[in-house]
Amino acid sequence: MSDDAEALRARLRSQIAAIEGNTAPTSGASEQPAVSSVSENTGVQESLCDNDEAERAFRKIERLACVREQASAELSRRLIREGFSEAATEAALSRALACGLIDDLRFADVLVRSRLAQGRGRQGIAAELAGLNITVDEVGAFEESEEGSSHEVDRALAVLERKPPRAKNRRDAAYRRLIRKGFGSDIASTAARLWAEAQSSRE
Template structure:
């Protein structure tokens, strides 16, 4: 397995190749940004996640601390000239992009959550916007790809379709961007009830009123009212007959 430095170098080379492509699309304020083809995005995606075990999880925080110190030093000496301000903004955006790069190597990321994290960790909003826009343009970040991974993960955890869609919506992502959602994910009423019953069997509520407790648990897990009500009734009636 290649080490983290090798994987990161390969990833950066692929990003550079995509960004050097003659095809471009208009970004914010009419600015031209590289516009990756589906093939570009697929190649880039292939470089990301097989490598996550090779990354040192502490390195990310070390890098962030170093970047924060650099920012503090560069901003501590009065009002810089306009050229310095522009250079500092570009430096902020580059550091923010490298932060995204490290996070994307570990797992898929949602663009809205990335921007919020960057701002929370001290990057200027303008730098966060520029870095996230660049990551989206070169295919390093893809909300539809993230949504598909999240849907499959949450379904495997026993979550309900309504809760999954709500989680995506909280990230500014419509579940319809996931190919085949919901038809190809077996989230019709009957299959949802079956998954809800399986969840109750794995983790049965202990309250005296089993039906109400089962309903509350299923609602907390993102199942809709109709599914939760049906499954809670079937499950509690089965327990009463035992």
């Protein structure tokens, strides 16, 4: 890991500790209350194991968040897939959300702006957000992009102009490309028709 990345993680941990009040112990049997029975001791050991797993899950989230913004639903699936228990995953995510390490609306804002810049359609972007359990109406960048169907048609036409379909049936090819790009069927149909007509008029 580079010095810059290590410094970033160090600053991040310092900020998290400040937010959390730096009061939660992370390890050490001496910090646990004394127990007198075998069953109670077993319970404490299990609790320590659970806390350790949740801490490891949180550190995993921390590393991923240093690379790019993350969505909680995406992180949950990844942690479960990598072998973390549901309890540890939920605890780590709750902690990350509470201290601002991850923020679904912040992630969504970045995602929407990125997808719009890539020429993706609003319908496809909305579907992607829904798959991450993020409500479109709460995303500022998505609401800002709402400028009516005519603007969406213009965006679709720009996609076709940047990389024109080469198939014999240009209109159908244009329609399919726009659907793959996440534009709604009405927008894709209108834009494909306008683009095909413009191409024919140039010949």
